[in-house]
Amino acid sequence: MNNIPHLVQYQGSKRLLASQILKYMPNKIKNFIEPFCGMAALTIAIAKQRRAEHYYLNDLNAPLVNLLKEAIETPEQLYNDYNLVWNEQFSFSPDHIHHFYHIRRKFNDGDTCPANMLYLLARCVKGAVRYSSEGLFNQGMDKRRNGTKPDAIKQNAVMISSLLKGRVTYSSVDYREVLDVAQTDDIIYMDPPYQGVSNTRDCRYIAGINYDDFVSSIDDLNKRGINFLISYDGKCGDTSYGRDLPDYLECTKILLKAGKSTQATFLGESKVTYEALYISRGLSNLALQNQESFLFEEMNNGC
Ligand SMILES: C[S@@+](CC[C@H](N)C(=O)[O-])C[C@H]1O[C@@H](n2cnc3c(N)ncnc32)[C@H](O)[C@@H]1O
Numbered sequence: 001m002n003n004i005p006h007l008v009q010y011q012g013s014k015r016l017l018a019s020q021i022l023k024y025m026p027n028k029i030k031n032f033i034e035p036f037c038g039m040a041a042l043t044i045a046i047a048k049q050r051r052a053e054h055y056y057l058n059d060l061n062a063p064l065v066n067l068l069k070e071a072i073e074t075p076e077q078l079y080n081d082y083n084l085v086w087n088e089q090f091s092f093s094p095d096h097i098h099h100f101y102h103i104r105r106k107f108n109d110g111d112t113c114p115a116n117m118l119y120l121l122a123r124c125v126k127g128a129v130r131y132s133s134e135g136l137f138n139q140g141m142d143k144r145r146n147g148t149k150p151d152a153i154k155q156n157a158v159m160i161s162s163l164l165k166g167r168v169t170y171s172s173v174d175y176r177e178v179l180d181v182a183q184t185d186d187i188i189y190m191d192p193p194y195q196g197v198s199n200t201r202d203c204r205y206i207a208g209i210n211y212d213d214f215v216s217s218i219d220d221l222n223k224r225g226i227n228f229l230i231s232y233d234g235k236c237g238d239t240s241y242g243r244d245l246p247d248y249l250e251c252t253k254i255l256l257k258a259g260k261s262t263q264a265t266f267l268g269e270s271k272v273t274y275e276a277l278y279i280s281r282g283l284s285n286l287a288l289q290n291q292e293s294f295l296f297e298e299m300n301n302g303c
Contacts, residue, residue, distance in 0.1 A: 004018055004041065004044055004045050004048060005044060005048075005155075005156040005159040005160050005163075006039060006041065006044065006156060006160075007039060007067075007071060007118060007121075007148070007153060007156055007157065007160070008039070008118065008121045008122045008127055008148055009126070009127035010038050010039035010041075010121065010127050010129075011126055011127050011128035011129070012038060012191070012193070012194070013038060013039055013041050013127075014041045014042055014191055014231060015041040015045075016258075016259070017231075017256055017258060017275060018041055018042055018045035019045070020256045020257075020277075021042060021045075021189070021229065021231070021256070021277060022042075022045055022046065022049070024229060024254070024277065024279050024283060025046070025051070025187060025189075025229065025283070026051075026187065026283070027051060028051065028052075029046065029051055029052035029053070029186075029187045030052070030053050030054065030185050030186065031052065031053065031054045031055070031056060031183070031185070031186040031187070032046050032051075032052040032054070032055050032056070032186070032187050032189070033055075033056040033058075033178060033182060033186055033187070033188045033189070034055075034056070034057055034058065034188075034189050034190075034191070035058045035175035035178040035179060035188065035190055036058075036059060036175055036190055036191050036192050036193070037057040037058060037059045037065070037068070038059060038064070038191065039064070039068070040057055040068055042189050042191070043055050043057060043164070043168075044160055044163065044164070047163035047164050047167075048163060050163075052187075053167070054167055054168075054169070055164060055167055055168045055169070056168070056169045056170075056171075056178065056186075057069075057168055057169070057170050057171075058170070058171045058172065058173060058175065058178045059172060060172060060173070060174060060175075061129065061172065062112070062172035063107075063112040063114070063116075063117040064117060064129070064172075065170050065171070065172045066112070066113075066114050066117070066172075067114040067117045067118055067121075068170070069114075069168075069170050070114040071114070071157040071160055071161065072160060072161050072164045072165055072168055073161070073165060073166075075154070075157035075158050075160070075161040078114055078115065078118070078153070078157050079150060079153060079154040079157060081113065081114065081115035082114075082115045082118050082119065082150055082153050083150040084115070085103065085115045085116065085118075085119045086119060086122075086146075086147060086149070086150050087150075089146070089147075096146075097141065097143060100119075100120075100123050100124075100141040101141070103116055103119055103120060104120060104137055107120060107137055108136045108137055118153070119147060120137060120139070122147035122148045122153075123141055123142060123145070123146075123147040124139040124140065124141060124142060125139055125140050125141065125142045126142070175190070175192070175209070175217070176213070176217055179217050179220070179221060182221070182224075182226050183226070184224065184225050184226060186226060186227075187227055187228070187229075187283075188221070188226065188227070188228040188229075189228070189229050189230075189231075190228060190229070190230045190231070191230075191231040192209050192214065192230075192232070193208055193209060194233055194242065211243060215245065215246060215249070218230070218245065218249050218251075219248075219249060221280070222249060222250065222280070222281065225282070226280075227280045227282040227283050228280045228283075229277060229278065229279050229280070229283065230245070230251070230277070230278040231275055231276070231277055232245060232276050232277075232278055233275070233276055242276075244276075245278055249278075250280075250281045251278040251279055251280060251281070251284075252278070252279045252284040253276055253277070253278050253279075254276070254277045254278075254279065255274040255275070255276055255277075256274060256275050256276075256277055257272060257274060258272075258273045258274060258275045259272070259273060
């Protein structure tokens, strides 16, 4: 299911893992909640399979949520505005590299409109959103590319819109506020910033989350009988990243194959990376059935 429509590469996107994660979700979902939605890869994947009636997208990064909202609710508007920003780079003097920094300055001065956010994402290094401690977008530009062409944005935005328009609630608050309003029959998918980068000076995301707060929020979901899935760090070769979630949360932990580590390949090693998926107690039976068929398939494939 790699043909999930998407606007731009977003660092940490779960687009390529979506089909594996979806196996552990119910077929019919009333309300699907992503409190750390990023570019909403899982929501789009679920919508493509028409598995949920309603969706809730939240991310602390407000311009990112506004971008998703415009893509979903008024894709033509996003295309028209992005087309202007993207084409402006070729008329820019002395050369179009300066255009990225011009838009970045405008964004940091408060013009965080969806087209500017999208252009910065489309042109910045590795689609990695980075903010300074003052909250200013400080990621540099990838000089090798011109950024996703407006026609590709239009095609993808129209597709995403056809799947989600009129079915989404949006917000830009801390994930805990979203969990507070979740109901018993909702399904929550959480993909928080990686522990490896959260509490370091590397501002890969606009905010890190505190491990103990996160664990206590999950505990609260369990007490309220709400089901969830969490992507939470992983393993490359023999090295594990991040602290496991505690056993008393009674989650089933599954390792999903995320492919070859680019870092290891660069160093001449061949290590496979795995990403952990934690599945709540209530969804675990489904998880175990799928895990068994997965192991069976792996055995038959001679792995
Ligand atoms: C790993 S990314 C999510 C990627 C997403 N699953 C996708 O496929 O695009 C984590 C996201 O969490 C957001 N975030 C960080 N701290 C947050 C918080 N306290 N509450 C809500 N969102 C937060 C970041 O802005 C970032 O977009």
